[in-house]
Amino acid sequence: MLSALTRAQTAQPAAPVALDGWGRPVKSPVTGPKAAPAPRRDLSGIWEPANGPGDGIQPNGPKDMPSDGKPEHTPPYTPLGLQMQNAHKALFGTTAVLQALNNDPADKCDPLGFPRADLFQLRHTQFFQNERQVVILYQFEKRWRTIWTDGRELPKEIPESKWYGYSVGTWVDDSTLVVQTVGTMGDERAWLDNTGRPVSDGMRVEERFHRVDRDHLEVTVTIDDPKMYTRPWVAINKFPMKLQSPDYDVIEMMCIPSESEKYHREYGDVASETVGK
Amino acid sequence: MTGTLRSSLTCLSPSDSEVVEMICVPSEIEKYNEEYGDLTGDTGNNYRVGSDQSSYRLQW
Numbered sequence: 555m556l557s558a559l560t561r562a563q564t565a566q567p568a569a570p571v572a573l574d575g576w577g578r579p580v581k582s583p584v585t586g587p588k589a590a591p592a593p594r595r596d597l598s599g600i601w602e603p604a605n606g607p608g609d610g611i612q613p614n615g616p617k618d619m620p621s622d623g624k625p626e627h628t629p630p631y632t633p634l635g636l637q638m639q640n641a642h643k644a645l646f647g648t649t650a651v652l653q654a655l656n657n658d659p660a661d662k663c664d665p666l667g668f669p670r671a672d673l674f675q676l677r678h679t680q681f682f683q684n685e686r687q688v689v690i691l692y693q694f695e696k697r698w699r700t701i702w703t704d705g706r707e708l709p710k711e712i713p714e715s716k717w718y719g720y721s722v723g724t725w726v727d728d729s730t731l732v733v734q735t736v737g738t739m740g741d742e743r744a745w746l747d748n749t750g751r752p753v754s755d756g757m758r759v760e761e762r763f764h765r766v767d768r769d770h771l772e773v774t775v776t777i778d779d780p781k782m783y784t785r786p787w788v789a790i791n792k793f794p795m796k797l798q799s800p801d802y803d804v805i806e807m808m809c810i811p812s813e814s815e816k817y818h819r820e821y822g823d824v825a826s827e828t829v830g831k
Numbered sequence: 832m833t834g835t836l837r838s839s840l841t842c843l844s845p846s847d848s849e850v851v852e853m854i855c856v857p858s859e860i861e862k863y864n865e866e867y868g869d870l871t872g873d874t875g876n877n878y879r880v881g882s883d884q885s886s887y888r889l890q891w
Contacts, residue, residue: 704847
């Protein structure tokens, strides 16, 4: 009896087993005592936040520019940018509002758009590429982007604004792809981040994907939007990602409008005291 | 509405054509329903829209 009790007191609870999209146990990401060098001009693979999934959620804004009230984390707004920021009623950040009072388009399951796809819910991210394109598949919303690496220039005039914009990429060295994106929605339909930072149709975003070695990737995102910000600013700086096992099936993660509506009806509006108790 | 998006599976093969972005946006659906959908008594695939009250059937 004592022995059993002792065992009960000292036994460690079984560690939860993480499962992939097929319900199979997740293998440890590919790592060794020393990672192999990065393959030349190749980002292929499934990448995940190196510090755990929480690192990429970024609920209070981009990891390196969170909305926390600190001056060094406040983007350099133009007067118009500040006006737009104040018009956005976000659920997170220093100016967060109650659920029923928010006007975040993503709260209705509208697309995150770009660059918010990098700056909120950045989870498993799969890269495919061929000689003309790099295609990025995002776990959240199951969205994809095409980055053209065939030498074309960005469009001089935007044919039509797109949620995920027009992207071209250039290898600046054998392990670093620099991507420029323009032509995103550029209005209140798409926010820059989860705290309502604004964007305009004049925004240009630079992403720098640096494959440090075979198993590690760093992502840097710089925002250049003269209508909203007086100077370019870095939203995430060398955000670390690590390679996932090649047989990992990315978990489906969708925003469902009817479920969101039900949540608002049953909890959000009540919690916000916008309906009778 | 009757066209076929044949290129949807070619993203991994060399091509210089980008697949057209086609995303369902819940708030736009909601706005459409408020402005047009509720004006009709039709259900299913029938919609009556436009100032001239012309109608069309969505083709699937």
